[in-house]
Amino acid sequence: MATVVAVIASTHHPFYYRASTATGEDRPPFADEWVRKIHAFRETLTRAKPDVLVMVGSDHFHQLWLDNMPQFLVGKAPFYDANWYNEEREFGLPRMLLRGQEDLSAHLLREGLDAGFDLAFSNELRIDHSVTCPIITLRPEADLPIVPIYTNIFAPPLPRPGRFVALGRAIREIVESWPSQLRVAIIGTGHLSLELGGPRQFGPHGPDPEFDRRAVEWIATGDLDGCLSEVTLDSLHGPGNATHGFMDFMLMMGVAGAGAKADYVDTLDLFHTMEAYFTWYPNGAPA
């Protein structure tokens, strides 16, 4: 059976690519520290020597639209083109092409459906920065095949937080039941407190540093009970109007497992939002 060699949860900051590649006067003062932290985080994936990446993210109204909106969708295609015109425009993100791992996509769809998750699928999916940001930070060679999984954290009505956790648990079990000798890393990105298009956006810190502190604690200690007892669809409006992206972190806590302490934790307090990086090694840290 396949081995889950790393579980990784991260924020996805679309400005990282531009900040890290800028030079001279265009290079922001926080870029060097950010790059150092990303390189250290990247090493946690490199050490695990993965063959395949399962990538959990959320389409930001690029391909998925309100006339036909899936709650959870698994890509099943041999290739995925990536990044969109408005992401090039606003963030300077490059166009990319990633290979798919269709056998694992098919396995996740079949077993996910049988486990009670009515997963949508796509055979032609152009992925966006929720998946390409962690490729850029964690595997810039973009050389490993992926299985993209999209969640709806964006267009209400949304699934409740407990559903994200349950899907995370199921993804872990399903990957571990995949008849393959390949080494799989499961990577998911979301947000801590975040405001987009509202009065609290683009402040000197994230909109709710206290929420961020507690969120990092929940994730780092695997405190799913504590997290689930306090986080609801309603409560997530409080820390910022885009904070429902935190449910992708909760999904990844489900992948890592209740009580699983992260083997690697790092944060970076930036303008607008706090960055946070977590890695678990379910089968022990690689040598």
Next chain:
Amino acid sequence: MSRYLLDKFLYTVDRDPELVERYREDPRGTVAWWEAERANALLNCHPAEASTWLRLTDAEREALGTHDYPRLFELGAHPFLTLTLFIAMFERDHEEPLAFQREYARKLSHFTLPYPDIAT
């Protein structure tokens, strides 16, 4: 109320470079053209299979036609769609990085929780 159609305008304009420029230069004209020609297009279907019933309210048409993003927020337009499109149109008019985004926040500063409902 046609919050869905408000979002559809923002979504279909934001993803099209030519429409972004056209909306920046001629908001009223672009909104009128879009409502007549594009509002009922079912996005993944042949043009002959268009919808027949979608129409903006007067308040929505006026907010779009005057680039009034605080009013769009109040009407429940999806904040991510509004922000992304308005950055595309107006960030270029500001010299300092993020100056437009901060001005945008200031212009919404009279809103407190709970924010207007964005469900469609």
